Amino acid sequence: MTSQSSRSLIRTSSSRALRCSFALALVLSTPAALRAQQPDSTARSTPADTSSRPSTHKVKAGDTLWDLARIYLGDPFLWPEIYRLNTDVVEDPHWIYPGEVLRLPGAGALAEPGIAVASNSDQAAPGDTGVTEMEVESTGPTLFHRLPAHRVGASTLQDGSPLDPGPAVRPGEYYAAPFVIGDRERKRSGTLVGSTEIAGIAAAHDRDTFQNEERVYMHVPGQAMTSAGDHFLVYRLGPDLAGVGQVVVPTGIVIVETAGRDEASTVRIVKQFEPVELGQYVMPLEEFVPPKRVALTPVELGPTAKILWIHDEPQLASLQSYFIVAVGEREGVKLGDEFHVYRERTTTEGGVRIPAEQIAIAHVVRVTGRATTLVVTGQRNPAVREGARTQLAARMP
DSSP states (O other): OOOHHHHHHHHHHHHHHHHHHHHHHHHHHHHHHHHHHSOOTTSSOOOOOTTTOOSEEEOOTTOOHHHHHHHHTSOGGGHHHHHHTTTTTOSBTTBOOTTOEEEOOSHHHHSOTTOOEEEOTTSOOOOOOSOOOOOOOOSSOOTTOOOTTEEEOOOBOTTSOBOOOOBSSOHHHHHHSOEEEOHHHHHTOEEEEEEOOOOSSOOSSOOOEEOTTOEEEEEOSSGGGOOTTOEEEEEEEEEEETTTEEEEEEEEEEEEEEOOSSSOEEEEEEEESSOEETTOEEEEOOOOOOOBOOOOEEOSSOOEEEEEEETTOOSSOOTTOEEEESOOGGGTOOTTOEEEEEEOOEEOTTSOEEOOEEEEEEEEEEEOSSOEEEEEEEESSSOOOTTOEEEEEEEOO
């Protein structure tokens, strides 16, 4: 018969063994739990170190701007940053082709070899314009990114020749931007009147939409003034803005191959921004002289205007959206100038004044006497809509 002390000893030993087994199981299971909770460092794309980021990328089969932004900028939604730097190469951001060399934003975009970045601490600060100054987030210097305390100084190459820092507005965005014309320009416009294609089999309907490198017939008033090699801008009509003018939306560029005298001229489509269709209008293509990319000068109490129209009339504009305001050359606006879009001051029902709040940054890509076309280059709040207030914040020299 087992004594009371023996039974107590057995229970104590069993309990101690059970506790040891439980503790051992807990220790063995802990690393697995910790490993399960540890984040996968490869699951999220992170931007490459800007000091080692290449300044260009040669497109390979399968590349997209979305993927390049994910790889180089750490965020695929920043693909417009790459597109804006390459509008002279990329016609449609949905299509890039092997062999194209694309510039990349970041440290190398402004701080290239031979470009001196000098301090500009004595630069005047903007006055109280009723707009709260807010820095729009960016992954690094971009085409229009303005470094508030720096400017691009005089720079030279090793052979002593000046280094061109690049244009502030590129030809692709200038020619693609909608703009406003008056009655005089409308009366001088011609039209696309027919296709040069001769079908072997009769079709139920004639073609009315054309692609790059296709030839069409064009008729313009004063046909004798047209010469082979002339370029014309093809456009469709947008809204007629009361008191401002007629909005025109560029769809492409054509070059005259055979100039007609008493008949239509033959032209070839060399650039497309939207579908080019029969019946669309044409006007002589203006020569574009790109302004240099330089530091902008802050403006105190610059002219203000409300957004009259947004390209494609979306509910809310986003990055790269074009919009038009009713200030222009008469107010001294120039290509490359910077505007801020903001929500105006308001007052609550209790009488508390709410300050103005910056919504977005936009830059001038086209300007006429009465109107200016801007493109959204930075956005803090998704509230760029018709009727929003804009103000000139910084000027080109």
